[in-house]
Amino acid sequence: MILLDTNYLIRFLVRETFEADQVKSWIENQEELCTSAICWYEFLCGPVDEEGILLVESILNNQILPFTPAQAREASRLFNLCDRRRTLRVDAMIAAAAIISHSILATENRQDFSQFVPFGLELL
DSSP, X not given: OEEEOHHHHHHHTSTTOHHHHHHHHHHHTTOOEEEEHHHHXXXXXXXXXXXXXXXXXXXXXXXXXXXXXXXXXXXXXXXHHTTTOGXXXXXXXXXXXXXXXXXXXXXXXXXXXXXXXXXXXXXX
């Protein structure tokens, strides 16, 4: 399964972007796509209109993963292992969602998430 970070959700709605083309390719290849409730929240903060929301919901096929106690525990582990920097809190939550769901994270922010790779995160 591929977990789409917020930037992929946003850029999917922008024609002829790398992310839009990549998501379309995954859909054509019947890859299972999901996102975390954290990314979904960031996406909904917009700006995005109702049509964009419905379009992204349709590609996710209702695969918006709730933030669970297991993810909270994993996020705190990642946060503590990576110097407890405040800027890592949300990224640790997204990384935890990918790790716990055994998903590969698709993100434009590879550098931000790379510090979680030694602790179990798989980046696309």
